Amino acid sequence: MKLILSQRLHVMAAAAVTVLGSMFAINTATKSVEAIDTNTSAQHQAQSNDSEATAKDTAKTVVKTNSVLHPAKKIVIKPGRNLIAEANERAAAKKAAEAKAAALKAAQAAAAQKAAQEKAAQVAAAQKAAAAKQAAAQQQQAAATQSATTTTTSTTSTTTNKGTFKLSFYDPAVMGSNMGYSGVAANLSTFPRGTKLKITLSDGTVWYRTVNDTGSFAAGNPNQLDVAMPSSQIPSAGVLYATVEVVG
Missing domain, CATH: 2.40.40.10 (RlpA-like domain)
Known part of the structure; x- marks a missing residue:
């Protein structure tokens, strides 16, 4: 919008300069022939009106020509980037990924601990069963020894x-x-x-x-x-x- 106003002001100033130049030229010509001017006042008024009309036409031509040579440019406003918001989004995404990785690691550690506990329980149960079996075997052996002693006793x-x-x-x-x-x-x-x-x-x-x-x-x-x-x-x-x- 500011560019368009500037262009218009420039054109109007050029037109005004042209008009003033034309009037100055007419006035100078008038003064140079003032001594031999035999025209009537009505003729002078008509000439003055013609000069003003010519100046106006010239100004219009200048404005029209300048508009063609320098057409107004359409200003396109493009949305900018919010760098702070983007940085916050990246930080939040990184934090969420770290939290997810920590939760996964904790779950894996818990599963490994549970598996270790189950394995330890199985080992303990196997040891207990082996001890019970050994005790039973020792009891049977003691009974067999007692039986053999009784058999050989005279x-x-x-x-x-x-x-x-x-x-x-x-x-x-x-x-x-x-x-x-x-x-x-x-x-x-x-x-x-x-x-x-x-x-x-x-x-x-x-x-x-x-x-x-x-x-x-x-x-x-x-x-x-x-x-x-x-x-x-x-x-x-x-x-x-x-x-x-x-x-x-």
Whole structure:
């Protein structure tokens, strides 16, 4: 807008200069011929009017020509950049990215810690199971040792031969019993509870056991004993025959 006003003022000034120049030229010409001017006042007035009209036409021509040579330029206003706002946006985006990365790192650390705890719990459980298994094995070994000691212990007590009996075997621990391995299950009408027996196998092995239980095999067969023994020591044959004597 300021440019357009400036251009217009420039044009108007040029026109005014032209008009004044023309009038000065006319006035000078008039004065130079004033001594021989024989025209009437009406003729002078007409000439003056013609000069002013010519000056005005000249001014219009100058204005029109200047407008063509120097057309007004259209001012285009372009939106600028808000550098402060852009910097704030970049800072906020960076902060958000850092917060997201920190949250991801914390989640990964928590997952790793949880996995480590689960692994430690599994190791502890395996160790506990191994300790329990070892304790059970030691208990069985102690019972087997006691049974072997009882078998090899000689006695001077008198015995009564009851004949040949069928022997089967069972592990009380497997059945959830804590009666140990020093007893046998028998038909209680043949051998009452507490009866001490000497059992002699065909290869000469001797076991001393006490009747402390009965069972389906022995209860249904008066000539059968069910001998308590650790599973690892039960004969592979499963069923044996032995001479049985009552001690005492």
